[in-house]
Every structure is written in C-alpha cells, then in structure tokens.
Amino acid sequence: MRRVMASKLISIVTPCYNEEENVRELVARIREVFAQLPNYDYEHILIDNASTDGTANVLRQLAGEDSRTKVILNTRNFGHIRSPYHAILQARGDAVIHLVADLQDPPEMIPDFLAKWSEGFKVVLGVKTQSQESPAMYAIRKLYYDLSGRLSEVRLIKNYTGFGLYDHVVVEQLRQIDDPYPYFRGLIADLGYEAALIPFNQPVRKRGITSNNFYKLYDIAMLGITNHSKIPLRMATMAGFFLSAASLFIALGYLIAKLLFWSQFALGTAPILIGFFFFMSVQLFFIGIIGEYVGAIHTQVQKRPHVIEKERLNF
Template sequence: MLESGSGRRLISIVTPCYNEEANIDELYARIKAVMATLPAYDYEHICIDNCSTDGTVAKLKEIAARDKRLKIIVNARNFGHIRSPYHAILQSRGDACVLIASDLQDPPEMIAEFVEKWEQGYKTVLAVKPESDEHSFMFALRKIYYRLVTRISEVKLVPNATGAGLFDKQVVEILRSIKDPYPYFRGLLCEIGFPIATVPFRQPRRQRGVTKNNFYTLYDIGMLGITNHSKVPLRLMAIGGFVLALVSLLIAGLFLIAKLLFWSSFQIGLAPILIGVFFFGGMQAFFIGFVGEYIGSIHTQVRNMPLVVELERVNFDD
C-alpha cells in the first residue's frame, strides 16, 4: 500500500471541471470536510480542467496556493467529457482513487460510503441513482437505455451508475495497462471483473452553473456503451437484412403471380413502389449508420492518440 508522508494511506480524489467557477469553492470545502471525518487517510484532490472559458482555473489556482493537497491539470483544449476524467484517474497515485463530479450532483459526502465499502474488501465501488430530481422524461429515458445496454452487453453492467465511485489502486493499474484512448468507463470497470459494490443515492438537481450535457454528448456516450460492449446490433442487422430479402422475394413472387393471373385488371400502382423504396432506403441508411459507428470506434482505437495534452500542472511536485 502507498502511504503519504504522515504514514496514513492515501486517497486520490478526481474531479473533472469545465466552466464550474460557481461550484469550485463549495466542492473544495465539502470534500475537505468529508476527508476530515476519515482521519485514517490522507488525500490528494486532483482537479482536471478541460480548458474552461470562465474563471474556474483562476479560482482553482487561488485555492491551490494555500492548500498543496489540491492539484490541478489544465488541458490544452477541450478533450471531451470521456477522455479528460479518465486521464486524471490514471495520474492518481493513491491506494484508492475516487471520481466525483464537480457540479455537486454526485454529493461529495458519498466518499465516506465509498471508503467504507472499500474497507470491506471491494476493489470497485460505484454510485447508482435509482431516484433523481432531474426531469422525469430524461430519467425514464436513461433507465430505458441502461436496461437496453445491459440486455445486449457481453458483460453484466451496473444499471443507473453515474460514473462516480472508488477504484482500488489495483484497478487503476489495470486501466493503465489497457491504454484505451476512448473508453466507456462504466463498462470497462465491469469488464475487469472484480465484484462491484454500489452506493445508491437520490441525485439532486444542479444548483449553480449550466449543464454540459447536450444531445450530442448523451448520444456519444450512449453509442459508445453499445459499440464497445456488444456485437448484437451487427448481428441483428445481418439477420434483419436476410429476413427482409426473403420477405421482398416472397412479395415479388406474389405480385408476379397476381399479374400473370389477372393481366388486364391487376394494377400495382405507384403507392407500393414508393413505400417500398422509402422503407428500404431508410433501413439501409440506419444499417449503414450503425456500421459507421463501429468503424468510427475502430478508427479512434487505431489512431492511438493521447487521452489529453496537458497545458499546465500545479502542485505536482514529484
């Protein structure tokens, strides 16, 4: 076990930030208060800033100047909501690493529960939200997605996991060896295979600042979960294409027979032709799009780009 200078075991707390100026002070204070209730542990608090355009970095540096436990990584540009936090986890040096959101929708007070589960022997602990104060439609949509991905995934996933949690140093070392440039982090933790403890909580609404999630980011992580952990869509497309070809052949045969039997009176008309063209065109576009997602995932892997490029580090003395 890695120990800090005080002889206590070290916990690394990672909080990804992007334009969270309004939340930084409370985030820092609440994490500090929680760790004060865990006297057996020392901690480092790593904030990785994804090239914020507000005063987030200035506020972080102000706090870091008086508390060396707060460490800052500033990215050269915005590398997205998937790569940036994953990079920070790999930079941690504690006996365990905690990932928690900087928007305070994952309450920092859960850290004590994470550590308790870790002390019980679990190498991975995940926060799950069976209840949420977010819009009911979005919450229902997320639950449907998790249910779908869990059903088609090749590994058993944790439903309603937010991504926040605690990961033992052994898990972090395995993540370092995988070298995935664009991971579906929640799925990757399940794929490693260690038993996972869960900490349920009711997710509050964001109190300050603006959410960084939009349709594209939600679609991105949603599709990543499917393409990284399931071949079922590809196989459904192959089976579906075969079935559609058989049905089309059967319908074509029936039309041919009807035309031969009722040559003068049977008229096909334009409607069936137009419906068929648009239907099969739509199906082809859908299939090609899904295949494109898998090809895009392969392209990301083979480029072997770094997770992020760092512009600056603060308080990383070693």
Template sequence: MPLISVVTPCYNEEANVHLLYEKIRLIFSTHFPDYDYEHIYIDNASRDTTVALIKQLCTVDKRVKLIVNARNFGHIRSPFYGMLQARGDAVVLMASDLQDPPEVLVDFIRQWEAGYKLVLAIKKQEINSPIMGFIRKKYYQLLEILSDVSITKDFTGFGLYDRIVIEELRALDDAYPYLRGIISELGHEAALVEFIKPPRHGGITHNNFYTLYDMAMLGITNHSKIPLRLATMFGFAMSAISILVAIGYLIYKILFWDVFALGMAPIIVGMFFLGSVQLFFLGIVGEYVGSIHTQVLARPLVIEKERVNLD
C-alpha cells in the same frame, strides 16, 4: 497513512469548485482524520475563472492539485486521464458540479475498508429530470440486452477505484475509454451505493444531445456486435420476403391480368422503407468504423497545458 485521491473533472465550474473543496476537506477532517488525501482538479480548458479559483486553492492547500488541459478533450477522455494521474491507494472520481454528492464519499471509503476493490454509486432517483431518468432506464435495458457483459445500471463513473483497478485501467491503453463498460469487463466484485442526484448548485450543465448520444453509442459499439448481426439477418430476411412478394404479384397478375393493377403506391412505400433501413444500418456500421478509427489513431487521452502541485 492511507492516501485517497479525489479526482474532479471540471469545465466552467467557477460557481462550484470552492464549495466542493470545502465539502471534501470537511469530510476528511471529520470522518477520516487518519487518512491523507489529495484533491485533483482536471480542467478541460475552462473559459471562465475556474482555473484561477483552483490555483488560489492550490496556494492555500498543497493537497489541492490542478491539471489544465491544452483544449477541451471531452467528457470521456479527461476524467479517465485524471484518474491515471492519481497516486492514492484508492481513487474517487466525481463530477465537480456537486450533483455527485461529496457526502457519499464516506460510504465509499467504508466499503473500501471492508475489502471491496470497486465501490460504484448508483443513481437511485433524479429529482430535476424524470424524463431523462425514464430515457436512461430504457437505454440501460437495451444495453443489457445487446451487451456481451452485464453493465451496471445507472452507474455514471462516480465511484471509488482501488489502486489495483487503476493499474488495470492503465494497462488497457484505451484511446477512448467507456469506463462504465470497462469496469464490467474487468469483473471485480463491486459494492453498490445508492444516491439521489441533487439539483445543480450553480452554473449550467454542459451535457447536450451530442454528448449523451456519444456516450450511449460508445456503450453499444464497445460491448456488442449484435447490431451488426441484426443488419445482416434483417437484410437476408427482407431479401427473402421481397422474392416471395414478387412471386406472389407475378402469379396474381397472370391469373387476373385484366383486373389487377399494381399502382405506384406500393413501389414508392417499399423504396422509402428499404432506403431508410439501409441508411439506419449504414449509420450503425459507421459508428463501429468510427470507433475502430479512434483506436487505430492511438492519440493521447489529453495534452496538458500546465499542472500545479503535481510532480
């Protein structure tokens, strides 16, 4: 029997883990009775009863498996690590908050049966946050301009990955993997499945400005050198403009010595402008240095505290 691994990262999702289990169990019993599956929860050191609830499911159903992290390793490393622990012929990654609809799993497996090694879920519409949808759209447009490869728009990691793809991800040995970009780097032809992101069933979102910024900058620094080159070209251009302006002021002052007064305003405005530009590009350089630092440290993706029903 083909084995499908469903990996669901979670953090403080006590309101959702049991319903998610029931939905996935129902999908396999109804649509794929000839398939075996395992449901792997990877918990990022939840502070509520999430772990206890999953352990109860583990005692009832051996197909439910649990990895508990020693601490919160973040929203990038933990899901990736969970995928590498799966042993299925195909691995499905979805969030445990039910905003990645489990029902899309049916389309995933059908496309996989048709021969696709990758099946990616594309967020068609975001009901509860049109503003975030607009910002996300503009970000992907910017990333498409900057990136060396074509990044799939509105893909968040929710999708199906064939065993071949999983082993390629394992071989990369990336310490801080940007999954959305890596998938584009691998170059496999992917089937795209659109879905509408539903409202949250229970609990609160754990995404904030920092986590979204972290993901956005990771996409840029991992897949483009253009910001660094823009800094170089902009610095050269500003140097040339400054020299021309200085020569112009000098000539004008010589010709109209008694009536031309420079004043302090242009100097102050120019200083603040150049200072802000320098800080901006220094921040860009810092992002690249931070990314290199993370890779050089080569720390493990996750340190496990315990695992249940997994060898």
C-alpha cells in the same frame, strides 16, 4: 508528519468544465469529510478541460491555499471522455474516488465508499435510485441503460454514471489497457471485479448549466454500444436476410395475383415508392451503425494521447 501517520492515501478525481461557481464549495466539502476521517489522507485532483469562464483561476487559487489540491489545465477541450480518464490515471492513491464538479455526486458518501472498500471490495459504485433532474431526462437515461444492458456482452450496471471508488489495482489494470477513447463504465464492468453498490438520490444541480447536451449523451451511448457489443452488426446481417426473403415472397405474391387476375389487378406506383423508401431507410440505418463501428476503430488506431497538459499545480 501528517502523511506518515495516515495509513491510506485516497485520490479524489474531479473533471471540470465551466464550474467556477461550484468547485470552491466542492473542495470545501471534501475537506470537511476528510477532517472526520483521521485514518485517511487525500489528494484532490481537478482537471480543467479549457473552461471558458473563470474556473482555471479559481483552481489556481485553491491550489495555492492547500497543497493537497492538485490541478491539471488542458491546452484545449479534449472532450468529456478523455479528460476525466486521464486524471484518474494520474492518481497515486491507494484508492481513487471519481466525482463530478457540479455537486450532483454527494461528497458526503465518501465514508460509505471507504467502509465498503475496507471490507475488501475493489470497486464501490454509487447507483442512482432517484434523481431530481427532469422526469423526461431521467426516463431517457433509464431507457438507454436498459437498451445498452440488453445489447452489451458484459453485464453493465444500471444508473451508474462513474461516481464511485476504485482500488489502485483496478486503476493499474486501466493503465495497462491503454485505451485512447475509453468507455469508462463499460471498462469497469468488463474487468469483472465484484462491485459494492451504494444507492443514492442524485440532487439537482445547484448552480451553472450542464454541458451534457444531446450530442455528448449520444456519443456516450454509441461508445458504450460499439465498445461492448457486436449485436447491432449481427442485426444488420439478419435484417438483410429476412428482408430479402420477405421481398421475394411479396414479389411472388404479386406475380401470382397478376397471373390470376391479369385484367383486374394493377400494381400501381404507391407500393413501389413505399417499398423503395422503406428499404433505403433500412440501408441508411445500418450503414450508420457500421459507420459508428468504423469510427470507433479509427479512433483506436490513431493512438492519440488522452489530453495535452498546459499546466500542473502541486504535483
């Protein structure tokens, strides 16, 4: 009877990894939010990426307490890109809301998202205007958003981490794209739907330790650049042209100086060594850039599934 009376079904999607201290509070807060929204029903999909703590057991308990809590347990850790995306594609709601398990995406913003969605927006995004994380990390993230925005061929949204609402039409577009290693934020921008932006102050993580280490942040950064920009490749071509031209002019300058001041002018080994290491470092840098693009192509052609599920509950 509850489902018949509810006009809209909202799918909440939450990726989890070692979040046993947070998931129970998150589920309770979402339940409280929807208790104040009688015109909406919801399902809460939590996907666990092979946590090494007791997260899976907590999720099983939560699924047993409420049939609206749906759980996917992966066979192994499939990474921070593939697992959340897989969960979004499993949602069957009229709209999907993605929020993380560490309580840094406030569930209390869900009514704001639904209000904008009811106005006709297919995409409603939470954008960080302030963050209670360390100033150094916030500055690094801001620098990345500025850099990726300048390099990208589509307009990326600054300080947007994936927290937001996506209409079922948007999710269906993502299903048709069938990207094995998607840059979710870039895909949302690439689809081109007009987005309503809702600013919020990101709270500090309450409990536990974040799994977003330097490697994961670097992976996201390079994924965003390689998937949505060819500028680094063209920079390599232009840099090669200008450096070769500069080398020619420098060589001519040394030749003229040697001819004019044959006895006094000595080339020495320092300029040779400095020039050698400089050009080698430039080559290695751009070889690395090309390698990132080759790696992205390699990932695409493998066409592996996003995850392999070990267990499903309440589906």
